[in-house]
Amino acid sequence: MSQGPKSQSLIQNTKCECGHQNPVGTVLCEACGKPLTEEAEAQPILEMRYDGVARRSQKANPGLIDRVWNFFSSVKVAIYLILITLIGSSLGTIFPQESTFLNIDGSVYYKQEYGTIGHIYYLLGLSNTYTSWWFVLLLIMIGASLVICSLDRVLPLYKALSRQRIPKHMSFLTRQKVVYQGAVEEDGAAWVERVKPVIRKKGYRVRTDGGTLLAEKQRFSRWGPYILHIGLIVFLLAVLARNLPGLHMDEHMAFPEGEPVHIKNTSYYLMNDGFEVEFYTEDDLPNEFKGRGKVLPKRFETQAILYRCDANCDNPAAEPELVEVTRHNIEVNKPLNYEGLKAYQFDYDLTPILRSVSPVLINRKTGEEYGKIELSIGDPVKEYEAGEYRLTLREYYQDFGLGDNGEPVNLSSRPNAPAYLFQIEGPDLPGEGIRYFYFPKQVDKERFQQDAINAQLAGGEVLFDLDVQGMEDVDFAASTTYLNIRVDKAMPFIWVGAFIGMVGLVMGFYFHHRRIWLRIDEGTLTLGAHTNKNWFGLRREVSAILKQMGIDVDEKSLDNNRGSQS
Amino acid sequence: MTLVEISSDAFIAAFFLYCASFFMYTIAVMGRRFRKRDPEAHLAKWGKIAFITGVLGLVGHLIYFFTRWAGAGHVPVSNMYEFMSFMALAIMIAFLILYFIYKKSLLGLFALPLTILIMAYAAVFPQEVQPLIPSLQSYWLGIHVTLAALGDAFFAVGFIAGLMHLLRTVDFSQSGKSSRREQRWLELCMFLIVVLIGFIVSVYSFRAGGYEAVFNQPQVDPETETSTIVRVEYSMPPLVAPYNSETESMTSFLGMKSPLFEAPSWMEGVNAGRKFNTVLWSVLSGAILYGLFRLILRKPIALFIQPALKRLNPDDLDEISYRAIAIGFPVFTLGGLIFAMIWAEIAWGRFWGWDPKEVWALITWLFYSVYLHFRLSRGWQGKYSSWLSVIGFIVVMFTLVGVNLIIAGLHSYAGTD
Numbered sequence: 001m002s003q004g005p006k007s008q009s010l011i012q013n014t015k016c017e018c019g020h021q022n023p024v025g026t027v028l029c030e031a032c033g034k035p036l037t038e039e040a041e042a043q044p045i046l047e048m049r050y051d052g053v054a055r056r057s058q059k060a061n062p063g064l065i066d067r068v069w070n071f072f073s074s075v076k077v078a079i080y081l082i083l084i085t086l087i088g089s090s091l092g093t094i095f096p097q098e099s100t101f102l103n104i105d106g107s108v109y110y111k112q113e114y115g116t117i118g119h120i121y122y123l124l125g126l127s128n129t130y131t132s133w134w135f136v137l138l139l140i141m142i143g144a145s146l147v148i149c150s151l152d153r154v155l156p157l158y159k160a161l162s163r164q165r166i167p168k169h170m171s172f173l174t175r176q177k178v179v180y181q182g183a184v185e186e187d188g189a190a191w192v193e194r195v196k197p198v199i200r201k202k203g204y205r206v207r208t209d210g211g212t213l214l215a216e217k218q219r220f221s222r223w224g225p226y227i228l229h230i231g232l233i234v235f236l237l238a239v240l241a242r243n244l245p246g247l248h249m250d251e252h253m254a255f256p257e258g259e260p261v262h263i264k265n266t267s268y269y270l271m272n273d274g275f276e277v278e279f280y281t282e283d284d285l286p287n288e289f290k291g292r293g294k295v296l297p298k299r300f301e302t303q304a305i306l307y308r309c310d311a312n313c314d315n316p317a318a319e320p321e322l323v324e325v326t327r328h329n330i331e332v333n334k335p336l337n338y339e340g341l342k343a344y345q346f347d348y349d350l351t352p353i354l355r356s357v358s359p360v361l362i363n364r365k366t367g368e369e370y371g372k373i374e375l376s377i378g379d380p381v382k383e384y385e386a387g388e389y390r391l392t393l394r395e396y397y398q399d400f401g402l403g404d405n406g407e408p409v410n411l412s413s414r415p416n417a418p419a420y421l422f423q424i425e426g427p428d429l430p431g432e433g434i435r436y437f438y439f440p441k442q443v444d445k446e447r448f449q450q451d452a453i454n455a456q457l458a459g460g461e462v463l464f465d466l467d468v469q470g471m472e473d474v475d476f477a478a479s480t481t482y483l484n485i486r487v488d489k490a491m492p493f494i495w496v497g498a499f500i501g502m503v504g505l506v507m508g509f510y511f512h513h514r515r516i517w518l519r520i521d522e523g524t525l526t527l528g529a530h531t532n533k534n535w536f537g538l539r540r541e542v543s544a545i546l547k548q549m550g551i552d553v554d555e556k557s558l559d560n561n562r563g564s565q566s
Numbered sequence: 567m568t569l570v571e572i573s574s575d576a577f578i579a580a581f582f583l584y585c586a587s588f589f590m591y592t593i594a595v596m597g598r599r600f601r602k603r604d605p606e607a608h609l610a611k612w613g614k615i616a617f618i619t620g621v622l623g624l625v626g627h628l629i630y631f632f633t634r635w636a637g638a639g640h641v642p643v644s645n646m647y648e649f650m651s652f653m654a655l656a657i658m659i660a661f662l663i664l665y666f667i668y669k670k671s672l673l674g675l676f677a678l679p680l681t682i683l684i685m686a687y688a689a690v691f692p693q694e695v696q697p698l699i700p701s702l703q704s705y706w707l708g709i710h711v712t713l714a715a716l717g718d719a720f721f722a723v724g725f726i727a728g729l730m731h732l733l734r735t736v737d738f739s740q741s742g743k744s745s746r747r748e749q750r751w752l753e754l755c756m757f758l759i760v761v762l763i764g765f766i767v768s769v770y771s772f773r774a775g776g777y778e779a780v781f782n783q784p785q786v787d788p789e790t791e792t793s794t795i796v797r798v799e800y801s802m803p804p805l806v807a808p809y810n811s812e813t814e815s816m817t818s819f820l821g822m823k824s825p826l827f828e829a830p831s832w833m834e835g836v837n838a839g840r841k842f843n844t845v846l847w848s849v850l851s852g853a854i855l856y857g858l859f860r861l862i863l864r865k866p867i868a869l870f871i872q873p874a875l876k877r878l879n880p881d882d883l884d885e886i887s888y889r890a891i892a893i894g895f896p897v898f899t900l901g902g903l904i905f906a907m908i909w910a911e912i913a914w915g916r917f918w919g920w921d922p923k924e925v926w927a928l929i930t931w932l933f934y935s936v937y938l939h940f941r942l943s944r945g946w947q948g949k950y951s952s953w954l955s956v957i958g959f960i961v962v963m964f965t966l967v968g969v970n971l972i973i974a975g976l977h978s979y980a981g982t983d
Contacts, residue, residue: 049942075942075943079936079939079940082932082935082936082939083932086929086933089929089932093922093925093926093969097920099920100921129920130920250915250916285697286692286694286695286696296699298700299700300700331700332701332703332913333700333703333704333912335912342915344913344914344915345700484915486916488916491911494907498903502896502899505896505899506896510896533888533889536667536668536885556879
């Protein structure tokens with residue numbers, strides 16, 4: 001409120017001597033260009049930013065919304081925001097971010113790897129710099145600044161540039177950075193008519209008004225920065241939208257050769273139908289690598305088949321009905337892409353993996369074979385029939401181990417040590433049947449003493465055995481490929497934003513808005529010229545124009561030296 | 567002779583042509599003070615000869631680039647040697663473009679030594695053609711890296727013009743507080759350049775002398791927690807040994823038979839000790855070189871260079887600096903960020919992963935956008951903006967070299983130590 005009287009006086013002063021009523025905050029009269037403020041009046045060379053128009057933020061009595069608007073409309077604030085973001089991002093590169101690892105415990109890892117400093121780094125949250133609230137807030141604030149800074153300037157600037165008047169005040173012309181003054185012998189209007197085609201030839205649009213002229217070219221380059229800002233806003237919005245549920249998926253999955261694996265939260269299955277890897281031979285390697293036993297892969301490829309599940313997808317008891325939709329050989333740099341679902345080659349493992357076994361249930365004493373069951377290692381079913389006997393799966397461990405109290409536990413979800421606890425029912429067995437532990441891998445049988453466990457479970461003698469009789473009853477996956485499965489529905493917007501931004505950059509940086517004003521008063525030519533970039537080129541152009549009119553001036557002497565030269 | 571051998575010869579030819587060009591630029595500026603002849607004509611004549619020699623060097627450099635491309639079967643920007651060579655090439659191209667706009671051949675007086683330094687630095691790294699790992703086998707390697715480097719090269723020319731502007735305008739006759747500070751910072755820039763020369767001189771001297779020292783350092787693998795002994799080979803006398811290491815062999819140097827001290831415990835990485843040792847040698851030999859310069863010149867280096875630039879208009883230099891950065895900014899945005907994102911999307915399935923190199927490319931971009939916004943403000947043209955162009959170039963060099971040497975990440979593929 002204390003600003004009352006001051007703004008009052010500003011309002012009174014905004015009427016220019018040419019009769020034009022300017023809005024509050026106008027620096028140079030919108031019509032004739034005469035400097036209006038004391039500050040502008042004192043400048044030896046006029047500050048031509050935004051053509052001296054009033055910005056939206058320059059209001060007489062700002063309210064709360066105006067104050068917020070004013071804060072974000074300041075270029076200074078924008079610069080500070082960028083600088084803080086810059087410093088913030090650099091902090092995130094001191095140690096690796098947690099996101100670079102697939103699974104680590106940050107509270108332990110940083111202390112172990114980098115000592116106390118690393119632990120402090122973790123505690124400060126810098127191990128997740130780029131997803132931290134303050135970093136996201138900074139990005140949002142930059143977004144707000146982009147919108148408000150642009151709106152604050154682009155509308156008044158657009159108005160000013162589309163309503164330019166041709167005659168300009170003398171003090172506007174003589175305080176441009178490129179200036180020429182000299183005598184002209186012929187009539188002013190005639191001279192202006194004569195210079196018109198010369199300037200036009202340089203690509204300018206020329207308008208005249210008696211003895212005055214305005215030539216302008218490549219005005220569109222003034223919109224470059226604003227178009228860049230629009231592109232950046234689209235980009236930032238797309239980045240923020242990726243955090244919305246359903247728009248983004250990012251999973252690292254293992255695909256053992258030859259079996260379709262369900263891709264979580266989708267109706268798709270992907271099968272690794274064969275994996276190939278090729279290594280550089282010793283001859284391909286440069287001398288410094290030779291003889292070091294360094295293995296460098298040359299190419300690796302997953303022959304992938306993508307299926308869509310049409311029925312029985314969520315029914316564990318039945319086989320899902322899969323329909324092939326596409327095949328693609330996935331390599332690094334050559335991902336599979338099916339309607340936005342993408343699979344990238346990420347890693348591979350050449351260790352064979354047990355996929356299924358088909359053991360036979362035999363009588364331990366007589367050796368009589370009752371029947372064969374087919375047991376899938378990763379995906380066992382609930383019940384099996386072996387002749388007259390029925391096996392019901394009670395417990396199933398991917399990675400069997402013993403807990404602190406000696407009870408069986410699952411150590412991980414990797415099939416390192418699969419184990420199955422069956423309930424066997426059938427002839428000559430007690431009503432509820434007997435329990436039987438089965439370890440498909442020979443090493444595990446010995447390590448966990450399968451026979452001893454079963455003897456204990458049976459309460460004495462072990463009656464049965466599940467026994468794999470030959471290699472044809474064991475099914476291995478030769479290798480496993482690791483794919484990164486991604487869905488990113490915001491991607492098109494990211495590219496659109498980047499493209500718009502690029503268009504803006506090219507407009508703004510490779511084209512230059514140039515304007516030449518001139519007036520002839522009683523045999524004196526006064527010329528002023530302005531550009532937002534590349535003064536050198538403008539001086540050269542003006543000098544060439546004057547030369548064609550018979551006025552010889554050195555390019556350099558067009559430079560307005562008022563006060564700037566020591 | 568294979569293509570790769572032709573390419574190596576072309577590299578050396580380009581290097582010496584650049585050196586000759588630089589020498590002639592020096593004659594162009596210095597000669598006019600000593601001879602009794604029209605200084606303008608002398609400058610014009612020798613400036614022209616120097617410029618043409620520089621362009622011939624660029625031709626040789628281009629021959630290097632394309633023959634190596636043909637010989638290796640991939641765009642030669644995949645390791646430090648190839649990348650730095652390309653960087654030097656790009657700086658010459660950017661210099662040429664700015665020359666065609668502004669016709670200031672004196673820009674070469676600074677552009678050439680920078681190119682020469684970067685080429686010499688490139689040659690420090692192993693020069694053999696290396697096979698590409700699968701993630702680099704993409705035409706995007708050529709598009710992304712060359713365009714990003716070209717953008718950086720314009721920033722480098724912006725830095726050159728900015729530095730020339732400072733050398734031209736910083737007043738050494740004043741002794742006020744702020745002028746003193748300015749003089750000191752400018753001289754520090756000169757000192758840093760001499761340190762870079764010191765690094766290159768010491769690498770080549772010890773290499774020529776065939777110096778070697780070997781250490782054994784235990785390294786603990788954090789995942790398996792097993793310890794292995796790693797051999798660390800030094801090619802410079804060990805002022806500092808790797809942390810917690812034992813000397814296996816060491817050639818004595820000037821009576822120094824054992825390392826002077828051991829690296830602190832936080833420098834426990836495999837090559838941290840050796841890198842630290844290299845830094846020490848660079849600073850040491852840089853300081854000696856700088857001391858020699860000062861003894862001979864009897865004044866600060868910046869003050870010694872200043873008269874050579876007297877004929878240049880500071881405003882022109884300021885504009886060239888700004889223009890170079892304005893030309894480079896869209897190129898860098900496209901090559902260093904947008905194409906990088908497209909490739910990352912194709913190769914790794916994410917357009918952005920906050921990898922240190924990516925972050926530093928973003929920091930470079932943010933820094934130059936700050937520069938461009940500052941140019942809008944009154945009072946930020948001239949000196950301030952020249953200082954920003956100098957700092958900007960330090961950021962660029964850190965992104966290109968520092969990140970690979972210190973931080974590493976996905977971009978640290980080949981021969982960076």
